[in-house]
Amino acid sequence: MSIELKTKYGQIDISTEVIATIAGGAAIENYGIIGMASKNQIKDGITEILRKENFKRGIIVRQENDEVHIDMYIIVSYGTKISEVAHNVQTKVKYTLNQTVGLAVDSVNIFVQGVRVTNP
Numbered sequence: 001m002s003i004e005l006k007t008k009y010g011q012i013d014i015s016t017e018v019i020a021t022i023a024g025g026a027a028i029e030n031y032g033i034i035g036m037a038s039k040n041q042i043k044d045g046i047t048e049i050l051r052k053e054n055f056k057r058g059i060i061v062r063q064e065n066d067e068v069h070i071d072m073y074i075i076v077s078y079g080t081k082i083s084e085v086a087h088n089v090q091t092k093v094k095y096t097l098n099q100t101v102g103l104a105v106d107s108v109n110i111f112v113q114g115v116r117v118t119n120p
Contacts, residue, residue, distance in 0.1 A: 001015075001016050002014055002015050002016060003016065003019060003061070003063050003068060003103065004063075005101075005102060005103065007102075014101055014103070016056075016061040016062075017056045018101075019061045019070075019097065019101070019103065020056040020059040020060075020061055020070075021056065022096060022097060022100055022101070023059055023061070023070055023072065023093045023096070023097060023108075024036050024056075024058065024059055024072075025096075026089075026092045026093045026095075026096035026097070027072060027074060027089045027092065027093055029092065030085065030088045030089050030092055031080070031085070031088070032076050032077045032080035032081075032084075032085035032088070033074055033075070033076060033077070033085065033089065034074075034075040034076060034077050034116045035074070035075050036057075036058035036059070036072070036073065036074055036075070037058050037073045037074060037075050037113035037114060038057045038058050038073065058072065058073045058074075059071065059072050059073070067106040067107075068103060068104070068105050068106055069105075069106055069107045069108075069109065070093065070105055070107070070108045070109065071109045071111065072089065072093070072108065072109065072110055072111065073111045073113050074086075074089065074110060074111070074112060074113065075112070075113055075114045075115070075116055076112055076114075076115055076116075077115070077116065077117075078115050078116060078117045082112055082115075086110040086112070089108070089110055090108040090110060093105065093108050094108060
């Protein structure tokens with residue numbers, strides 16, 4: 001599946017996997033984020049931190065009408081304010097996708113799958 005962008009020069013199709021990779025890279029740059037979690041592992045009670053090449057397993061990109069929605073499954077660092085970390089991720093992902101591919105994202109939904117203690 002892909003997202004279609006119409007410009008004055010023509011149409012651009014961007015794969016949802018590419019959008020997921022860009023969004024995941026923007027998300028993990030934020031303070032308080034340990035990594036991305038798989039969206040399918042919540043039912044097993046196991047959360048695995050995904051590597052960069054697997055960000056698409058922890059991010060759902062969907063297009064409804066002309067709106068783009070992103071669901072992100074993250075693991076946060078213990079001792080951080082989860083609501084603030086989530087807000088920072090939402091802001092950074094929207095900004096990065098707008099600047100990188102010119103995509104206006106309508107919503108970024110954050111699902112916190114776990115909290116991990118980081119080693120000093």
